[in-house]
Amino acid sequence: MLFPRTDRWRCQLQRHHIQLYQGNRLQEQQSWQPDMPLAEQLDHMLSHLHCRLPWQNSIGFELDTPHISYLLTPWSQGIVTPAELRQYTRKLLAEQHGTAVQDNMISFIGPHYGANAFAAALDPSLFNELKAAAKRHRLRFRGCSTPFSRMLGMFGNTLPSEALFACISKDEGNFAARYQGRWHSIFSLNLPTGESVRHLDIANLLVGLPPLERYVMHTQQETSILKKQLPPAGTKLLS
Structure with a gap:
């Protein structure tokens, strides 16, 4: 060839x-x-x-997870550069883990100036x-x-204003919630065997928000398919 x-x-x-x-x-x-x-x-x-x-x-x-850490970095008026935002995120991560993480590589998923940041930290x-x-x-x-990164990249530059995103693997799920156009909550849950709809209901309840549209990616399957699940019922595949 x-x-x-x-x-x-x-x-x-x-x-x-x-x-x-x-x-x-x-x-x-x-x-x-x-x-x-x-x-x-x-x-x-x-x-x-x-x-x-x-x-x-x-x-x-x-x-x-556990090879990467997710966290929500609240917006602070004193932050004016990406470097300052990364350093602030490292400080928050150190407080969560109780250890120094000054060298961690920090990236932001779907960042917007003046809003809470969805951060990922890598050793x-x-x-x-x-x-x-x-x-x-x-x-x-x-x-x-x-x-x-892969999931949210499917939406281009326009993310849903209010949604619950879930990346689910065996026994574990990582969740990120958006509300009123901003990142609201980012967290992980150990999941017992069961249907993902139930897990999403629990996650939605934990963030204390009205029922959100759910976007789900099962990361341990033959193929990776993004699904949209409408609360409280109704499911359809995204094209």
């Missing part, structure tokens, strides 16, 4: 699994091994990717380890993201 196909891989790190996707299709999955170094687990999964031309294919890493040592894994397997490194 004159122009060989370029594959874009996505490696998803969750609490219990590591998954490898091509597009939105799951290609391989392995259980997380707490006693095995992450580098060895990644090498085992990425060793199956063969390419005739080094650096032709690329890989990005999508991190979910730079993990970022460097993932970058090194891509380099070992001669894959172009596309950086790190979160399931929320």
Whole structure:
């Protein structure tokens, strides 16, 4: 072929699994091994990717809890630059965890000046380890993201004014609520086995808001599908 196909891989790190996707299709999955170094687990999964031309294919890493931390950064009038907002977020994160996190990489999901920020924090040592894994397997490194980044990216620059977003995996769910055009609450829940509708009802109740439209992504499935669920009943797929 004159122009060989370029594959874009996505490696998803969750609490219990590591998954490898091509597009939105799951290609391989392995259980997380707490006693095995992450580098060895990644090498085992990425060793199956063969390419005739080094650096032709690329890989990005999508991190979910506990590999990344989510938090809400309330807007403060004293903050005027992105660097100040990141430092303020690190301060809030340190207060939540009771440890210093001065070096954590901070990114904001769907940020808007003058409004509460949806923040994601990543340990730079993990970022460097993932970058090194891509380099070992001669894959172009596309950086790190979160399931929320992918989910909210489907809406472009216009997010619903009032909605409950949920990224749900096995035994765990991460939730982000918007109300009156602003981020209101961001939190995680341990979920017993059951239907996601019930979990969403509980999450909506916990944030203390009127019933919100729900947007749900199950992150541990053969394919990643975003669903819109209308409270309290009615479900339809988003195109």
